[in-house]
Amino acid sequence: MNKLWTDFANSLWHDWRGDGHTEDRLLMTKWQAAFLETWKLQAPLPIPAGEIAGLQQFRESLRGFAIQLSMDTAITQEMVDAINEKLGLSPATRQLKQDDDAVQMVWLPQEHTWRSVMAEVAASFAQSLAAGLGSRIRICENNNCKWVFLDDTRNRSKRFCDDKMCGNLMKVRRFRERKKSDST
Numbered sequence: 560m561n562k563l564w565t566d567f568a569n570s571l572w573h574d575w576r577g578d579g580h581t582e583d584r585l586l587m588t589k590w591q592a593a594f595l596e597t598w599k600l601q602a603p604l605p606i607p608a609g610e611i612a613g614l615q616q617f618r619e620s621l622r623g624f625a626i627q628l629s630m631d632t633a634i635t636q637e638m639v640d641a642i643n644e645k646l647g648l649s650p651a652t653r654q655l656k657q658d659d660d661a662v663q664m665v666w667l668p669q670e671h672t673w674r675s676v677m678a679e680v681a682a683s684f685a686q687s688l689a690a691g692l693g694s695r696i697r698i699c700e701n702n703n704c705k706w707v708f709l710d711d712t713r714n715r716s717k718r719f720c721d722d723k724m725c726g727n728l729m730k731v732r733r734f735r736e737r738k739k740s741d742s743t
């Protein structure tokens with residue numbers, strides 16, 4: 560299950576095949592544009608140079624919270640304070656929105672900046688926690704991957720971001736290790 564906040568957290572991409580290579584997609588204008596488009600947000604492109612560090616720091620905090628929650632840690636006051644601080648960055652107004660046959664309540668940011676994007680990301684994380692999804696936060700068990708996701712399976716058994724990719728890779732690795740220990 561993909562959320563605005565997991566998408567943001569995963570902008571620090573790790574090569575899941577395992578050569579330790581990382582790519583900070585937050586620095587790529589193409590990724591920034593696709594991210595805004597996907598989540599129907601507006602902000603200047605590319606991200607102004609002076610705002611990159613703040614966004615990277617917030618992403619680090621979010622990834623840290625996700626790791627803590629994935630280990631069954633309770634929500635801490637530190638998380639609550641950090642999220643509230645970001646929520647306070649941008650005022651928003653409520654609006655009732657109707658598309659097709661669904662009606663939903665949305666928050667409209669009053670400014671179109673990366674500060675308000677950060678507030679929206681914080682709101683998305685806050686909504687996941689408020690909806691009781693904190694215990695479904697996972698970090699892909701492929702240590703090279705570290706992808707953040709929400710486990711939406713009924714029996715809460717999802718261990719990898721993608722069973723066909725990381726799941727298979729780990730299966731092959733375990734198989735090779737078994738073979739190696741059998742032959743010694």
Ligand SMILES: [Zn+2]
Nearest residue numbers: 699704720725
């Ligand atoms: Zn993975």
